[in-house]
Amino acid sequence: xxAIDTIFHRLQRGCQTMRYPDGPAPxxxxxxxxxxxxxxAKCLPGCSDCVPxxxxxxxxxxxxxxxxxxxxxxxxxxxxxxxxPAKAITQTGDHRLAARRREDLQLGPPGAxxxxxxxxxxxxxxxxxxxSLRLRQVSAGGCNACEADTNVLGTIGWDLGRFGIQFVxxxxxxxxxxxxxxxxxxxxxxxxxxxxxxxxxKLVIALGACAIxxxxxxxxxxxxxxxxxxxxxxxxxxxxxxxxLTILDGLLRMLGKLEGKAGx
Amino acid sequence: xxxNYLHNGAALAQTVIxxxxxxxxxxxxxxxxxxxxxxxxxxxxxxxxxxxxxxxxLAHPGEGNLSAWTANxxxxxxxxxxxxxxxxxxxxxxxxxxxLKPEGxxxxxxxxxxxxxxxxxxxxxxxxxxxGVTDYFQMPxxxxxxxxxxxxxxxxMEPGHFRFQxxxxxxxxxxxxxxxxxxxxERALLNGPHRRSLHQAETLAGDTSIGHATAYCQALxxxxxxxxxxxxxxxxAIALELERLANHTGDLGALAGDIGYLPxxxxxxxxxDDFLNLTALLCGSRFGRNFLRPGGVGYDxxxxxxxxxxxxxxxxxxxxxxxxxxLWNTSSVRARFENTGHLAREAALDLGLVGPxxxxxxxxxxxxxxxxxxxxxxxxxxIATFHTxxxxxxxxVRWLEIQxxxxxxxxxLKALPAGSIQTxxxxxxxxxxxxxxxxxxxxxxxxxxxxxxxxxxxxxxxxDPSFHNWIGLALALRNxxxxxxxxxxxxxNLSCCGHDL
Numbered sequence: 024x025x026a027i028d029t030i031f032h033r034l035q036r037g038c039q040t041m042r043y044p045d046g047p048a049p050x051x052x053x054x055x056x057x058x059x060x061x062x063x064a065k066c067l068p069g070c071s072d073c074v075p076x077x078x079x080x081x082x083x084x085x086x087x088x089x090x091x092x093x094x095x096x097x098x099x100x101x102x103x104x105x106x107x108p109a110k111a112i113t114q115t116g117d118h119r120l121a122a123r124r125r126e127d128l129q130l131g132p133p134g135a136x137x138x139x140x141x142x143x144x145x146x147x148x149x150x151x152x153x154x155s156l157r158l159r160q161v162s163a164g165g166c167n168a169c170e171a172d173t174n175v176l177g178t179i180g181w182d183l184g185r186f187g188i189q190f191v192x193x194x195x196x197x198x199x200x201x202x203x204x205x206x207x208x209x210x211x212x213x214x215x216x217x218x219x220x221x222x223x224x225k226l227v228i229a230l231g232a233c234a235i236x237x238x239x240x241x242x243x244x245x246x247x248x249x250x251x252x253x254x255x256x257x258x259x260x261x262x263x264x265x266x267x268l269t270i271l272d273g274l275l276r277m278l279g280k281l282e283g284k285a286g287x
Numbered sequence: 288x289x290x291n292y293l294h295n296g297a298a299l300a301q302t303v304i305x306x307x308x309x310x311x312x313x314x315x316x317x318x319x320x321x322x323x324x325x326x327x328x329x330x331x332x333x334x335x336x337x338x339x340x341x342x343x344x345l346a347h348p349g350e351g352n353l354s355a356w357t358a359n360x361x362x363x364x365x366x367x368x369x370x371x372x373x374x375x376x377x378x379x380x381x382x383x384x385x386x387l388k389p390e391g392x393x394x395x396x397x398x399x400x401x402x403x404x405x406x407x408x409x410x411x412x413x414x415x416x417x418x419g420v421t422d423y424f425q426m427p428x429x430x431x432x433x434x435x436x437x438x439x440x441x442x443x444m445e446p447g448h449f450r451f452q453x454x455x456x457x458x459x460x461x462x463x464x465x466x467x468x469x470x471x472x473e474r475a476l477l478n479g480p481h482r483r484s485l486h487q488a489e490t491l492a493g494d495t496s497i498g499h500a501t502a503y504c505q506a507l508x509x510x511x512x513x514x515x516x517x518x519x520x521x522x523x524a525i526a527l528e529l530e531r532l533a534n535h536t537g538d539l540g541a542l543a544g545d546i547g548y549l550p551x552x553x554x555x556x557x558x559x560d561d562f563l564n565l566t567a568l569l570c571g572s573r574f575g576r577n578f579l580r581p582g583g584v585g586y587d588x589x590x591x592x593x594x595x596x597x598x599x600x601x602x603x604x605x606x607x608x609x610x611x612x613x614l615w616n617t618s619s620v621r622a623r624f625e626n627t628g629h630l631a632r633e634a635a636l637d638l639g640l641v642g643p644x645x646x647x648x649x650x651x652x653x654x655x656x657x658x659x660x661x662x663x664x665x666x667x668x669x670i671a672t673f674h675t676x677x678x679x680x681x682x683x684v685r686w687l688e689i690q691x692x693x694x695x696x697x698x699x700l701k702a703l704p705a706g707s708i709q710t711x712x713x714x715x716x717x718x719x720x721x722x723x724x725x726x727x728x729x730x731x732x733x734x735x736x737x738x739x740x741x742x743x744x745x746x747x748x749x750x751d752p753s754f755h756n757w758i759g760l761a762l763a764l765r766n767x768x769x770x771x772x773x774x775x776x777x778x779x780n781l782s783c784c785g786h787d788l
Contacts, residue, residue, distance in 0.1 A: 029550050029613055039557060052564065054571030054586065078483040098486060100577050160443045164468050166784050168493025168574050170443050175563070177443075178556035192441035209400055209418040209467045210446060213438045239486045245401065245471040263576065264493065267560075 040182045044275060044286030048118060048268060055266065056101055056114035060137050061130040063090040065111040073103035073112060079232065079241055094120070094138055095128040095249075096236035098263035121260045121273025125251060128235070128259060141258060143279030148224060152198055153278050155187040158228070159197035159221065163214050164207030164246050165238075168264040169231040173201065175267045188274055194218075199226030199257075205233040205246040206253055218254045226277075228258045230270065235259050292354045295658035298509040298721040301737065304342075304355045312343065312358040313367055319345050319354075320371050325639055325652075327353065327724065327733045329377035330748045331385035334359070339385040342748075344722055344735055348657040353722050363388040373639025376754055396421045399466035399787050419448045419464050426452040426459055434769060438467045442773075445783035453769055461764040461772075463757050468787035476747040480507060480581070480715075489576055491749055492785035497523075497530040497566075498727030499749075499785075500579040502734040505660060506723040507581045510715035510738055515661070517704035519583035524662035525596075525699050526566060526575050526584075528692040531728040532603075533562035535643075535685040535692075538780050539611055542682055545774045546623040554610030561603050568596060583709030593700045600700075604693045611686055624679035628763040628775035632676060640759045642730020642752045643688065644779050646672045647680035654726035668695050677763075681778040717742050727752060729782065751785030 041049055051057055071084045081096040082103055090111065092103070103112045120138055122128050127139035143149060162170055176183040177190070191197050194217045206214055218227070229250045232238030237248045250256055260273040272281070281287040290303035307315065320326065328344040341364070343356045366389035367374040378389040379398045386403050389395065400418040419438065432453055438446035446467035452460040472487050488503035489496040501523055508515060515523075540555025563573035570578035570586045577585055588596070614620050630640075635648040645652045653670045655663045671687035673680040715738050725732045730752030739745035760779045764772060 028616060032550055032554070032609055032613060035609075036554070052567035052571050052573075054569075055567065056571055076482070078486050098576070100486065159439075161439055162443075162445045162468070162783075164470050164784075166490035166493030166496075167445055167782065168490070168496070170445065171494055172563075172573065174443050175556075175560050178560055179553045180557050180560055190443055194439075204468070205470070207467060207469055209416070209469050210438065212418075213446065213467070217439050239483060239490045240470045240472070240475075243471045243475050245469050263490075264574065266573070 039179050040185070041180055044281055044284040046285055048272075048286045051116065051118055051266060051268070056099065057116040057118055058114070058120050058138060059092065059094060059097065059099075059104070059130065060113050060115050061090060061092045062111050062136055063131040064133060065109045066090050067109050070108065072106045072108060076102040076106045078102065079238060089131050091129055091131040093128060093236065094130055094261050095125065095259055096232055096238060096241060097261060098232050098238055118266055118268045119272050119276075120262060120265065120269050121258060121276055123258060123277070125256070125259060128261060138261070141273060141276045143282070144277055148226075149279055151224065152226065156278065157189050157191045157196055157198045158201045159194045159199070159217060160190055160201045160203070161214055161217050163202060163204040163210040163234070163250070164240070165204030165231065165233045169203040169234070172264050172267045173230065173270060176271055181267060181271065183271070186275060186278070186280060194220035195222070197221050197225075199228065200254070201228045201230055202234045202250040203230050205237040205240045205248065206250055207246050209245070211247065211253065214250070214253060226257045227254050228260065228273070229256045230260045231265060232261060232263045235261060238263055289354075291356065292352050293722060294352055294660075295654070295722065295724045296505045296509050296660035298512070298716070298719045299355070301718045301720050304357050304720060307356060307358050309341070309358045309360050309364045312341070312356055313365060315356065316343055316345065316367060317370055319347070320373070323347070323349055326371070326373050326377065327722070327731070328735050328748055328750050329374060329381070330735070331381040331387055332737070332746045333385050339387055341381065342735070344733070346658065346724070348652070351658060353658070353724075355720055355722070360387055363390050365390055366392040368392050372637045373755070375758070397466065399469045401466065401469050401471070418466050421464065423450050423462050424452065424460055428454070430454055431459075447783050449772075451764070451769055451772075456768045456770065458764050458767050458769050458772070461761045463761050465757070465783055465786050468784040470784075470788065472788050473747055473749055476744055478743045479747070480744065485579070485581065491788065492751055492782040493574060494534055495530065495727045495729065495732070495782070495785065497526045497575040497578065498725050498732050500575070501527060501661075502723045502725040502732045504579050504581045505725070506721045506734045506736040507715065508712065509721040509723065510719050510736060511713045512716060513582065513710055513712060515583055516707045516710055518706045519708045520661040521699055521703055522569070522584045522588060522708065523579060525696050526569060526578055527725070527727075528696045529562060529566045529569075530575060531692050532689055532696075533559050533566065534728040534780075535689050536562060536607060538685055538777065539614065539682060541777050541780075542624070542678070542774065543614060543620070545777050546620065548614070548617065548620050551610050551614050554606065558603060558607055558610065561599070565596060565599060565603075568592065580709060582712035583707070587708050588703065593703060597697055597700045600693060600697055607689060614682070621679065623774070624682055625675070625677060627678045627771050628767060628778055629675075629677045630759055630763040634762055635676070635759060638758050639755050641755050642727075643681055643684045644756050644759050645730065646670065647684045648676040649674045652731070654724045654731050658724050660724070662699070666695070666699065668692070678774060678778040714742050729753060729780070730756065749788055751782060751788075753781040753783075753786040756781050757786060
């Protein structure tokens with residue numbers, strides 16, 4: 024009987040993989056808020072109400088200068104959005120957050136109100152990894168939520184494998200690392216060794232506020248300030264944790280797989 | 288009820304906590320544990336360079352209350368572990384953090400490879416720490432071999448180091464060494480609450496954000512002496528059960544995946560995503576970040592949203608029943624789940640296991656039932672137990688809990704109490720002690736907060752259920768094939784970051 028049950032169950036389910044990126048991106052939850060936009064020109068003179076409410080000190084206003092928000096260290100609690108009297112910091116509702124350079128996550132000055140989205144890899148790397156990317160994941164002192172939502176990408180709804188992206192067991196089989204966590208001192212050696220074990224050329228992806236800048240743990244003595252102090256990082260994906268759609272967008276963007284797609 | 292007894296989620300003045308000699312306290316703990324109490328927390332608070340104060344929190348399930356006890360200790364104390372095995376991890380932790388040696392501890396070694404607290408006796412903060420470098424149990428014999436795995440694992444999962452003593456495929460002993468995820472959260476909470484404390488509580492274990500945030504908020508509220516509005520209590524319980532649903536469903540899918548049974552792996556993987564999205568419907572975050580606030584919750588659920596949650600749960604319940612039924616009806620699945628990873632009821636009892644791992648051994652332990660707080664004082668969920676103590680039992684308990692949580696959440700959504708969702712939270716009281724227990728999806732979460740005269744946290748202790756349960760996994764691997772390790776490990780699905788703090 025069970026064989027028939029299994030087949031019936033399978034037939035009933037049909038294909039559950041989303042059409043994205045060929046179709047539009049699935050909607051974020053209505054209370055999610057997405058990315059942030061910072062218009063420092065709107066700041067009231069002398070106001071710095073948003074600075075003390077930020078739990079990770081991601082917002083600074085040096086002297087009387089312009090407001091700066093480091094989206095890399097942001098945990099998207101939106102306390103600053105609520106605190107701002109001039110609506111200089113707003114939620115965009117956009118799931119796209121990944122950047123190739125750390126400075127592209129600094130928001131505030133004119134022309135840099137929003138994150139500068141990641142560009143695709145250059146010629147040779149794109150030829151090497153564009154159709155097949157094998158990643159080794161290294162957890163280094165985080166909270167396991169980034170890992171959980173990376174795992175979700177492997178489920179049938181998202182089906183990461185259809186893009187040629189796969190997580191492998193050995194760094195020797197990998198083209199790069201996906202790092203989560205601020206890098207605890209107790210994981211430093213293991214991370215370095217894993218990085219060295221990946222053959223050149225290799226990519227490093229820093230996933231989540233911790234891996235980019237320490238997140239909720241930034242400044243604590245047992246941890247570093249993210250991965251980029253220890254290994255060169257090629258892609259930063261902000262969030263605490265990033266929505267699976269944000270992670271997928273970052274990976275596809277880096278591999279140039281969103282160009283001309285409805286979900287871009 | 289004596290002055291040093293309190294209910295879950297209550298606070299008492301530190302002055303009423305008895306200060307005993309260690310010999311008296313040791314005797315008292317042994318007698319209470321013999322009578323059915325459990326050691327919910329046991330930790331050291333460094334006082335001066337020469338001494339520390341040991342604090343023991345006993346949970347009395349028969350009476351439904353907790354009690355607090357202290358003793359001052361210099362340099363060393365007579366270990367509890369030989370007579371009360373559930374103290375083994377706590378005593379190793381006290382030795383590592385405070386430098387107090389539990390004399391006679393059978394296997395004294397670091398828990399997390401962290402530097403000692405500054406005021407600890409014999410504290411040497413300059414000594415380099417090498418995680419994982421310590422003594423391991425070794426079996427002699429010409430055909431015995433040792434397998435070492437980690438800290439970097441072969442899958443997307445947290446780091447830990449595992450040493451197996453094997454004869455051929457057979458595992459005789461497994462030893463687990465953790466600490467790689469140590470971030471120093473307990474210490475960061477000192478002198479708090481800070482602006483960041485709630486977020487650090489949420490990330491003690493990211494898959495248990497609601498559980499740990501509830502424990503943190505409950506502790507803070509009892510220190511401040513406020514009652515959370517009924518509506519907020521109901522919403523907190525709904526979020527906690529949604530967290531349980533997502534993780535239990537994900538675990539059943541992953542268990543199926545580990546034995547290569549793809550229909551349930553695919554179905555439950557997808558369902559877990561759906562349950563996370565239901566939490567996101569509450570607050571925007573799939574892990575419930577920012578949902579709880581000290582004094583209540585940050586987001587309300589209006590009738591339309593409650594209706595939407597209810598309907599989506601109804602569909603998820605149907606899908607879960609169809610995906611999970613395949614597991615129990617497929618003989619090859621049963622053959623792999625049954626007789627794998629057995630843990631004896633006595634071992635679970637002696638080692639103080641909690642959560643589904645304990646309930647699968649027939650122990651009726653559940654904070655929601657034994658020490659109810661919040662909504663669980665009024666609406667109870669029956670305890671789900673099973674008797675086999677193996678992978679099958681742990682899967683069964685999860686499935687029973689999924690069904691009961693689904694029914695519970697649907698019922699609560701139809702009867703949300705009216706009123707506000709947040710109450711004003713005054714500063715914590717001075718020199719108080721609060722104990723807060725929450726039944727997270729992995730089991731009992733215990734937070735203990737002590738305030739000083741200036742109303743700040745003088746000490747904050749977190750006990751994640753994984754802290755009790757890792758030793759259970761090690762024992763369940765005995766006389767198993769090493770290839771069954773992933774399956775056994777998943778059936779416990781313990782947290783490294785919750786353990787390592």
